[in-house]
Amino acid sequence: MEDENQVKARALVERLLSVPEQAAEFIDDNVSSALPPGSTIVEFGPHGTAYWTKTLEIKAIQASGTPLKYFLKVNHTHAGGQVLEGEFASLEAIHRLLPDFVPKPIAQGSYASDPDVHFLLMEFLDLRGDVPDVDSLPAKLAEMHLKGTSPNGKFGFHLHTGPAFLQGKYGQSITWSSSWEALFTSMYIPVFHWEQSMHGKDDEMQTLFKSMIEKVIPRLLRPLETGKNKIRPCLLHGDLWDGNTGTDASTESPLIFDPASFYGHNEYDLAPWNLPRHKIYRPYIREYQRHFERADPKEDYEDRLLLYRQ
Structure with missing residues (x-):
């Protein structure tokens, strides 16, 4: 019930x-x-x-x-x-x-x-009926990430850009933060509470959620901002699965739409490309890496992509 x-x-x-x-x-x-x-x-x-x-x-x-x-x-x-x-x-x-x-x-x-x-x-815009080519989309996205610097040097955005169900009571926070770990955590928590409100409370999920907040997120994101490592906030699309991409029918250039942008870690935009069910998948990630190198520590890269899939 x-x-x-x-x-x-x-x-x-x-x-x-x-x-x-x-x-x-x-x-x-x-x-x-x-x-x-x-x-x-x-x-x-x-x-x-x-x-x-x-x-x-x-x-x-x-x-x-x-x-x-x-x-x-x-x-x-x-x-x-x-x-x-x-x-x-x-x-x-x-x-x-x-x-x-x-x-x-x-x-x-x-x-x-x-x-x-x-x-x-x-x-x-008139679109062709396919996803952008692997030779064009990753390079263009990397260009956006490299050029799209935060206006105040912080992570976040000046207003909420997430899904409708995370408005109001579930208030996903996209406010400005000097820490990527802090911003990501503030975005992650309402998603869990929303899922809980839809499907009911579960003790095992509560335990896993506590571990994510206290252990997994700090373990994977804190090193990005520790010592010599210092990722910079990049302008993100925010929801870049293949359904939010297209190819301009007249110019054949890649297009993206339905953005939920904010300034964050560039690798966040690659997370949907790590799902086998999508038409844009691992070859696009490999091509992207030719234009924007993986953040240090590189050995955590695959785990960060899994985290960003949330």
């Missing part, structure tokens, strides 16, 4: 997933006002699939006659709006650094017709 926390957690997920159908059946005034002045929307409709949002393609024409295409994401609830705010900030950070690596973010906000419905508008 589910306890009160499980009931509340499942209710939260159900509400986040139940984006009103009518929210994607028209273009709200706050969305249309974000288009270039004089633009006319000529067509819009569903495009692609997403777990937490409704997604649409918008076709418009500028006053000059130039055709435009946009991608619109729509969700609802306060937590959902915070997720889109975080994604917009993430896209802005990456686009400033490497404008050909992500869609250009245009606007983010709430519907004029319903303040509980939120949107994210970005440029529409």
Whole structure:
């Protein structure tokens, strides 16, 4: 039998997933006002699939006659709006650094017709139906990591960029920290509490969680910031599995999207590539290492990737 926390957690997920159908059946005034002045929307409709949002393609024409295409994401609830705010900030950070690596973010906000419905508008990019090539994505990601330095030299971000279910009560902390170990720990704890709220308490899992916090995380991350070792905070995508990548159909260059960015250890972004079920896997990690060397101590590298998979 589910306890009160499980009931509340499942209710939260159900509400986040139940984006009103009518929210994607028209273009709200706050969305249309974000288009270039004089633009006319000529067509819009569903495009692609997403777990937490409704997604649409918008076709418009500028006053000059130039055709435009946009991608619109729509969700609802306060937590959902915070997720889109975080994604917009993430896209802005990456686009400033490497404008050909992500869609250009245009606007983010709430519907004029319903303040509980939120949107994210970005440029529409035509994609090829495959993951980026092993010769292109790792090099581009390494370039982002090498160039994307933290504005204040610390780990973290200026707002929350994680999943909707880690908003509010489960408040995953992405606030600024001078320590990668401290930031990672503050991100890890709410994930465990969320899983516990969904599946119920388990004594063995509680014991393992205590060991992770007190032993495993310090053992693997503290050496990265001890003695001569000093990793620097890099701009991360934050959720770089193959479903969040693509190839630009016109330029054939790699693209990434749906970021949940923050400044952290660059190896964090490689963790999803260590899963055999993904299309982007170990060869991509090996290619990445040609552009960004493993951190010291190198003998802990594989264990760090396992930890970052969390």
